[in-house]
Amino acid sequence: MLHSYPMYLNLDAAINRDPLIVSPETLVTEAIARMIQLDSSYVLVQSQLSLVGIFTERDSLKVIVEGIGLSGLAIADVMTTELITLPATEVENVENIVKLLSRLRQHRIRHLPVVENSGRPTGIITQNSLLQVLEPTTMLANNQQLVDPVNHPTAQLQATNQELEAFAYSVSHELSAPLRRIKSFIKVLSKDYHHQLDLKAQHYLQRISANSQHMWKLIDDLLELSRVSGDPMHYQQVDLSKMVAEIRLELTQTQPERSVEWVIVKGIQAYGDSRLLRIVLQNLLHNAWKYTSHHPQARIEFGVCPLSASQTEGQEQTSDQAIAYFVRDDGAGFDMAYADRLFIPFVRLHTEAEFPGNGIGLATVKRIIHLHGGKVWAKSAIEQGAMFYFTLPPFTNYSL
Template sequence: MASTQRSLSNCRLMMAIRMMKDTGTLRPMLKAKRQRRQKKTQDDIRFRGLLESAPDAIVIFNGEGDIELINAQTEKLFGYKREELLGRKVEMLLPGRFRKAHSRHRKKYVSNPHVQPIGFSLELAGRRKDGSEFPIEISLSLMETADGVFVTSIIRDVTERKHAEETLRLQSVIVRKMAEGVCLVSDRDARIVYANPKFESMFGYEAGELIGKPVHILNYPTPANSSETVAAEIIDVLKKKGEASFEIHNVKKDGTPFWSRANISRFEHPQFGTVWVAVHEDITERKRIEEQIRILNEELEQRVQRRTAQLEAANKELEAFSYSVSHDLSAPLRSIDGFSQILLEDYCDQLDDQGKDYLQRVRAATQRMAQLINDMLNLSRVTRAEMRRESVDLSTLARIVAAELQQTAPERRVEFVIAESITAIGDARLLRVVLENLLGNAWKFTSKHPGARIEFGALHPNGASDGHSIYFVRDDGAGFDMAFADKMFGVFQRLHDASEFEGTGIGLASVQHIINRHGGRVWAEGEVERGATFYFTL
């Protein structure tokens, strides 16, 4: 029976096909069907191309939540292969703590697509195959087809955006708590779009009161320019350089002027666009102190000028006095000494021994007075002489002075020990005076010893260069008591009687003046009858 029915059906099909051929309708039908099949294939290829080229992950799942289709970006984002996801529940792409809630939201969305989509008000995270999580943003759309309901979910990794938002939040917290005043000024219209509490307090405004205000209201006008012009000039410099620092004369809300140091730079803000970030530090007190210092410096300069004029006048008077001493006082002394010598030579037979002794004493006193006058004049010249700094070979100077001393008493047995290649920066003429006095003293105070040793050298503490060296002159002569060391460099100060060692007490004072002019210091160490050492720096 069944076989008979199939035969009848086949006969009817064959008769229908024969009728279509006879009437010419079969060929168009076949062509239309072929075109529909080609169009469907092209649509599928186009859809696949769009799906695979999308920058975000796309997951299509059915009404039961089973994954039907994914793109390559989904594989890359979640670390799964395509075959590992197809047919699985879409919740496998979420951390376990979100899956139940997500399943409920999904079912509500499928039953009522107008419900807020998943992720709109719910913080979601994606879960990769390796278990790591990352923040995501999901957009949903529902499709109703003959094969059922399908949901297309577009999933975007918002890790970088979240990081940027967190960075911006932290920066905002930092800016609010900064000790400096910070404001943001829009590059578009030069209006303030943000000001931290310190900035508002610095300028005397309430919270939020500055927002939207033109920045020029903060600038103090000058006699030549309005506040608008001052602000425009600052912005013009910034647009040329991109960033700059200014000392700006500002004005508070109540009209009080003050100064601030502003470091300003360009910044691309995610909310406000291109802005100028200005960090202000109130420097009003510093400017006030600087102004006081400027006034004091001007007063000091005027005082220095007056003092210089007084010193120049005093130097001229001293020069006149020196000339008077050298001429008016020396001439009578020479006369006294000369006539005393004539009396001793021409009237010797008319004088008894006491008279001769008196004349000898007169001559000795006049000669000592002449030497004292010469030493005073030398000290005056040392104090006033112009300095010429240059490299000076102290070793060579010391050998020259030693040779001159030996010529004065060639019979003496004195060993000079002079270190090689000792140099210094200073005035060669004045430094020779120093060595003449120090070596001359060593020569003088060793004169009562049958044999003597005089040494010149330098110490270099901590490997210092010559500019920081300590120079010394050492002898093994009469020495001195250290209790009187602080008196040695005073004018006319002597630690030995003139009858024991000649001198006027001015030589060491001259040494101290010269060393002071070189910015150094001089001191001495000694012991009675065991010698002395004089040190100096330059």
């Protein structure tokens, strides 16, 4: 069990001393944009040098679920004000990582601001930052008790799994339970009171049912998004062309009447986590299938293309890496002026009436590709289709 391991670390290494801070007047849309830009799961809200609130990914989810309009909405209206914090004077007294992780789980939070006596925030600790400072190689060298002699799990892996379980429980408890009650009431109204409802009321009931089903799908997608960064990665050689062919078969079986030309370059290989790369291709190909659905004839392609030096900026320059994988379609496309919003969770460039969805798929794609150390981007034009590119590091960057 994790709690039996005497895990000690330099806690200061887990503290982000430059937290993302905004004022109470900051618009929610601006705060979310900054969170996305800095790949942050939170913003701290500070007023007159004192911490007054925090806004996290969970809060943004609640805003979406409750249907609160974002236009003109200030962060002060939706931030969490009942704060659990760690006094800066106690930082040196917290030695056991399990104790601190348990504290986060006890309060069902993932962020612990560090504050001075005056209330001024000086940093923040997250579950992820705690896990990142665990170095299994170093810990194993100094303390063999960190390894189970039978299963050999590292403390980092077990702690990561616990973090994932806590998130999954939180989602299930906070969202699934109310939805089950809604579903039950819908069933009662439809069965026992159907004859008392006029056509307008029946229409409303159908809309409630459809939206609750949409919410179930959203929960499933959010759980998938959490599993992406929570599960350990298993690297292996992957036949992407074969994966695409399998996903093509799944899609064509859903709508066999559609006329879609598939062009799949054979023999495209990559090195990465097979399960996660399948999720990437499923999301990209499902999008291509969806956004070509309004065209009587459609074309979907999968292949590779060479990259320019500017496109490989920040990555090791090798012949293995100077390619990008792509999925291309000739569907609805989008305005490139909004391309920077594509990978933001819950943000969509088309209405639900045009194309159904919840804006989670591409966010999941981005997270998976970034976990692999690659990049993802897109090019498009309205009614001229879209082309999504992604890169993966070369085989030489991995070790078995």
